[in-house]
Amino acid sequence: MEVKRVQTLALNQLNELPPQFVRPDNERPENTKALEGVNVPVISLSQPHNVLVTKITEAASDWGFFVVTDHDISAKLIKNLQDVGQEFFSLPQKEKEVYANDPSSGKFDGYGTKMTKNLEEKVEWLDYYFHLMSPPSQANYEMWPKNPPSYRKVTEEYNKEILRVTNNILELLSEGLTLENSVLKSCLGGDEVELEMKINMYPPCPQPELALGVEPHTDMSALTLLVSNDVPGLQVWKENSWVAVNYLQDALFVHIGDQLEVLSNGRYKSVLHRSLVNKERKRMSWAVFVVPPHEVMVGPLPLLVNDQNPSKYSTKTYAEYRYRKFNKIPQ
Numbered sequence: 363m364e365v366k367r368v369q370t371l372a373l374n375q376l377n378e379l380p381p382q383f384v385r386p387d388n389e390r391p392e393n394t395k396a397l398e399g400v401n402v403p404v405i406s407l408s409q410p411h412n413v414l415v416t417k418i419t420e421a422a423s424d425w426g427f428f429v430v431t432d433h434d435i436s437a438k439l440i441k442n443l444q445d446v447g448q449e450f451f452s453l454p455q456k457e458k459e460v461y462a463n464d465p466s467s468g469k470f471d472g473y474g475t476k477m478t479k480n481l482e483e484k485v486e487w488l489d490y491y492f493h494l495m496s497p498p499s500q501a502n503y504e505m506w507p508k509n510p511p512s513y514r515k516v517t518e519e520y521n522k523e524i525l526r527v528t529n530n531i532l533e534l535l536s537e538g539l540t541l542e543n544s545v546l547k548s549c550l551g552g553d554e555v556e557l558e559m560k561i562n563m564y565p566p567c568p569q570p571e572l573a574l575g576v577e578p579h580t581d582m583s584a585l586t587l588l589v590s591n592d593v594p595g596l597q598v599w600k601e602n603s604w605v606a607v608n609y610l611q612d613a614l615f616v617h618i619g620d621q622l623e624v625l626s627n628g629r630y631k632s633v634l635h636r637s638l639v640n641k642e643r644k645r646m647s648w649a650v651f652v653v654p655p656h657e658v659m660v661g662p663l664p665l666l667v668n669d670q671n672p673s674k675y676s677t678k679t680y681a682e683y684r685y686r687k688f689n690k691i692p693q
């Protein structure tokens with residue numbers, strides 16, 4: 363079935379947002395404004411180890427979100443990643459459609475646009491590109507963009523760097539639970555841990571106050587590490603309000619996802635977040651989801667469960683978790 367892309371729709375210079383994108387009153391950005399004067403935690407990875415563990419642990423418990431600086435991923439590499447992603451989305455529509463995915467038949471990799479499942483469900487103002495990056499033995503390079511030609515080289519390099527930062531953050535978060543620093547990584551499959559890339563492309567939107575880029579959700583990953591272009595839009599939920607995440611050049615936006623909330627038995631919070639869109643400018647973001655292989659069982663770590671802290675979550679394979687989340691079946 364042919365899918366109408368948001369990018370194609372946006373090219374028509376619409377004055378009005380088509381009705382399938384118009385959110386109900388209580389979801390509209392104009393009625394759910396972000397708190398002023400509150401800022402998300404920003405954490406430099408180059409500070410003394412003990413301070414770093416404390417800060418990351420606090421941010422993961424209080425916010426489920428933090429911004430990371432001094433991660434040593436070069437500005438040049440981030441720029442290259444953004445360039446190849448932008449170049450892909452600038453290709454003629456026909457060339458992009460070659461990579462079209464089809465989630466309804468289990469083909470998640472490729473170029474996609476989320477569609478309504480029923481009449482009430484509103485559509486998000488974005489197109490995306492999704493593919494597995496890591497481990498290399500599992501990646502299906504056929505489903506990676508072949509144009510621009512440097513897409514693969516740049517993305518493989520970014521994959522290596524993001525894996526290094528992921529390992530570092532997982533060690534710090536393990537220590538924050540007073541566990542050996544290797545524990546969280548091994549719960550996620552050790553060297554088999556998977557990294558998925560999702561490039562989000564939010565075209566300029568005629569009435570951004572009525573629409574959402576991505577609707578409120580928590581990520582089903584363990585961690586998500588995201589960079590965006592210089593158009594702000596991400597908001598995180600904190601104590602009953604939205605808090606806008608300011609753009610910070612070359613910083614990584616780190617989200618705690620559902621799998622770390624489960625493993626930590628609720629000590630770390632999977633952050634509720636959403637993204638807004640912009641009237642004049644396109645917004646783009648590059649989200650890397652850190653997930654366990656599908657067959658890995660994930661549940662609260664036995665060391666964190668005792669009489670005072672009974673288990674709050676059931677243990678199941680990541681595949682089962684994912685299936686339930688996609689189909690909105692309670693976990």
Ligand SMILES: O=C(O)CCC(=O)C(=O)O
Binds near residue numbers: 588635646
């Ligand atoms: O674009 C963003 O900043 C957020 C995207 C997001 O939450 C997601 O892709 O899961």
Ligand SMILES: [Fe+2]
Binds near residue numbers: 635
């Ligand atoms: Fe997300």
